[in-house]
Amino acid sequence: MKITAPKGTRDILPSETPLWQLAAKNFAEVCHNFGYEEIRIPTFEDTNLFQRGVGDTTDVVQKEMYTFEDKGGRSITLRPEGTAGVVRSYIENGMSSLPAPVRMYYDITAFRYEKMQKGRYREFHQFGVEAFGSKGPEIDAEVISTVDIFFKKMGLKNIELRINSIGCPNCRKAYNEQLKDYFRPHISTMCADCQNRLERNPLRMIDCKVDGEKDIVKNAPRLIDHLCDECKEHFEALKTQLDAIGINYTIDPNIVRGLDYYTRTVFEFVSKNVGTQGTICGGGRYDGLVESVGGPATPGIGYAMGVERLLLELEAQGAAVAPKKNVQVYFVAMSDNAKDFITKTCYDLRVNGIGCERDLMGRAFRAQMKYAGKANIPYMCVIGDDELASGKLKIKNMTDGTETEVEASGLVAFFEGNGEE
């Protein structure tokens, strides 16, 4: 029987990893510049954490989690996202007594049992950021600007920032009632999903894909018009901050994030060409989350970015950069004596941090050169009896064909500083 990668997983091949590494490096750099430090959390957690943190009624918890019992009878879940684990760690390690705000970023895999399609996998990668202790809105704007700067650094353009405020539990509760009263008389004209949502989660009816174009939905009262004074002030201040930075955004009253913990600020960075999985990054404020997971009342804000979607978009925009290889020089051997010399020479270069290759396949002279050419190695050096006798090596530049004569003892100096980017 043929064994294949499990459904929803995929290999990230050597031809792709350089781009992943570049993205991770750029993301870390941006975060560091804002005072964020990396946290690494477990791949699996107590199932209760996600039920309490992400929310029992969400689709993610109800039908998408990889949950199993371990040999000790504990209910374990492969993390479906990163925020809950970071919050758990924040509480468990007493980070509330650290100087606030406590800011962390992460680079993780996450797991969701979903039917897959473009930009959606069962094992996927997220870059994320969480900041605890500040009520904002200045930090809201900072968090958003980490994404903006990261995208700039990756050469991504035309990503639309959409923001909204979904208020605090108080204004949302009042609004939910209003919404139910508004829709109830018209419910029979709406889709089956919406009929279900009416009592359970009327907020979602607003961004229904089926009924979304209907006038009933378009004219529905909007949460953003019914915020309490404090939430309204917060949202206005966030806009002022973004305007001050010069980050473009559109206000999208229909953004309703699917995880229960969000309050007030919610935002998405949306691609204009990745199709329906266009949300590259989504996040928001979660002022009640730490408390609901068992910690002290602590405001927080964060986001997660889908790395697969990020790279999909990079590719679509042709912004993906060709990685530079580290191997500087290929040694071609003309005799057995030359091979011994090359073995030693390669070792010496590598000890000094210079990348090099030599034949490992028993190839003939000409085939060795062919390999060096195809492998795109920038320099080639042929070692034969002449070189062994004279100690003078000819280094050929494969791009322009020019040759430079170098003493065997001067090889390291010749390539020094050449290999770094």
Next chain:
RNA sequence: GUGGGAUUAGUUCAGCUGGUUAGAGCGCUAGUUUGUGGCACUAGAAAUCAUGGGUUCGAAUCCCAUAUCCCACCCCA
């Protein structure tokens, strides 16, 4: 969970209405007379035609089931 399309060398695909040894491009290996590569030319390796049944004298081709992949709904990163 719902719906549509697909599955043939490593890879991208061809193979018409069933007919004998299943093809090509790219990639890979070797060579084109052992002191200079990419190109070109020649040769070669590589496929239980996704799996299991069925129809038939005969199935990559027709039928059924299963699996996997892609796309959309839903959900979300």
